[in-house]
Each structure stands twice: as C-alpha cells, then as structure tokens.
Amino acid sequence: EAQVTQNPRYLITVTGKKLTVTCSQNMNHEYMSWYRQDPGLGLRQIYYSMNVEVTDKGDVPEGYKVSRKEKRNFPLILESPSPNQTSLYFCASSLRDRVTEQYFGPGTRLTVT
Amino acid sequence: GENVEQHPSTLSVQEGDSAVIKCTYSDSASNYFPWYKQELGKRPQLIIDIRSNVGEKKDQRIAVTLNKTAKHFSLHITETQPEDSAVYFCAASKNFGNEKLTFGTGTRLTIIP
Numbered sequence: 241e242a243q244v245t246q247n248p249r250y251l252i253t254v255t256g257k258k259l260t261v262t263c264s265q266n267m268n269h270e271y272m273s274w275y276r277q278d279p280g281l282g283l284r285q286i287y288y289s290m291n292v293e294v295t296d297k298g299d300v301p302e303g304y305k306v307s308r309k310e311k312r313n314f315p316l317i318l319e320s321p322s323p324n325q326t327s328l329y330f331c332a333s334s335l336r337d338r339v340t341e342q343y344f345g346p347g348t349r350l351t352v353t
Numbered sequence: 354g355e356n357v358e359q360h361p362s363t364l365s366v367q368e369g370d371s372a373v374i375k376c377t378y379s380d381s382a383s384n385y386f387p388w389y390k391q392e393l394g395k396r397p398q399l400i401i402d403i404r405s406n407v408g409e410k411k412d413q414r415i416a417v418t419l420n421k422t423a424k425h426f427s428l429h430i431t432e433t434q435p436e437d438s439a440v441y442f443c444a445a446s447k448n449f450g451n452e453k454l455t456f457g458t459g460t461r462l463t464i465i466p
Contacts, residue, residue: 282458
C-alpha cells in the first residue's frame with residue numbers, strides 16, 4: 241500500500257530536550273516536505289527537499305533541522321524544542337513535477353512544556 | 354513570496370445548499386491552484402486542482418473557478434452533504450506545480466442536517 245508514515249504520532253516533551261520525528265514514504269517520490277498546522281494559521285511549510293541531499297527552507301524554518309540521506313526518509317529534528325513549537329506536524333511527499341499533488345502522512349501532535 | 358488569503362474562516366450551510374470558499378493570491382506568476390480537504394483528525398487530501406489556462410473545472414458536486422486578472426479562485430460545493438463537513442485549504446504554486454505550495458489559512462465548513 242502506497243503511504244507516508246510518521247513516528248511518533250503523539251509526543252509530549254520538555255523544553256530543550258532534542259527530538260526527532262521520522263517520516264518515510266514508499267512511493268519513490270523525489271519531493272518531501274514538512275508542515276506545521278496551527279489554528280488560524282493553516283499549513284505552513286518548514287522545510288522541503290526536491291531530492292536526496294537537497295533541502296531548502298520553507299516559510300518557518302527557525303528552530304528546525306532536516307536531512308535527506310535516503311530518498312524514502314525525511315526526518316525533522318528539533319535540537320532544542322520550545323513551547324512555541326507545540327503544534328501538529330505533517331510530512332508530505334510527491335513526484336518532483338507534481339508538487340501540488342502531495343500525499344500527507346497521518347500527522348504528529350507535539351506538545352512542548 | 355506568495356501570500357494566499359482564504360475566506361471565510363468558518364462557514365455553516367444547511368444540507369442540500371451550496372457552499373463557496375474564496376481565495377486570493379499575490380504572485381501573478383502562480384499558475385496551479387489545488388484544494389485540499391481535511392476531515393476531523395485526518396490528514397489533508399487533494400480533492401481538485403486547476404491550472405491557470407483553465408477558467409473552471411468540475412468534478413461531480415465540486416467545482417473550482419479561477420479569475421487570473423483579479424488573482425482569485427473559488428471552490429464551489431453544490432448539494433452539500435454531511436460528509437462535506439471538513440476544513441478546506443486552498444493553495445498556490447508556480448511552474449505548474451513544480452515549485453512549493455503556499456497554503457491558505459483554511460475554512461471550516463459545517464453542514465447542518
């Protein structure tokens with residue numbers, strides 16, 4: 241089954257404790273992206289990657305890191321989480337020339353206390 | 354960068370009536386406009402999209418219209434049903450989908466039985 245998976249689905253952590261949210265897709269998609277969803281603000285892009293070893297900042301990259309060492313994986317790293325990073329995070333993927341048809345993962349709800 | 358505004362933020366309609374959600378974009382170079390639907394607790398999913406060389410596109414009860422001159426596009430849902438209740442996001446992209454998506458802030462549509 242074609243899918244995008246994220247882990248963990250729910251996470252409660254404390255300020256400053258490094259964490260990684262994993263994202264994996266099995267559709268051989270070149271394009272992968274991370275979004276955060278906050279009430280009233282919609283979906284805001286954090287980082288995206290057009291292919292292996294190619295990453296670019298989105299609209300709200302501060303406080304986040306990503307890497308793309310393999311085509312199927314695109315982890316999101318919070319080196320020192322802060323309460324303003326409490327949010328619902330979505331990973332998405334698509335073919336390189338069909339970025340508008342993105343397949344989203346199930347979401348990760350992160351709470352930073 | 355691109356800025357997409359979406360209105361209204363919430364919309365309630367009687368079952369069977371029509372619903373219209375409107376978006377405006379700022380970058381005249383944008384030429385690909387998808388719409389995503391997010392049911393409660395679920396991930397966003399693409400429901401319809403339109404290219405700038407097309408003025409209108411229909412898919413059963415859903416239609417999208419585009420006015421390039423005014424830089425706005427709309428989602429029309431006719432004969433609404435309870436399963437249409439969801440949050441709807443519009444988005445814009447350049448290069449016919451080969452570049453990043455910028456999302457609107459979302460519209461929560463509630464269908465009243």
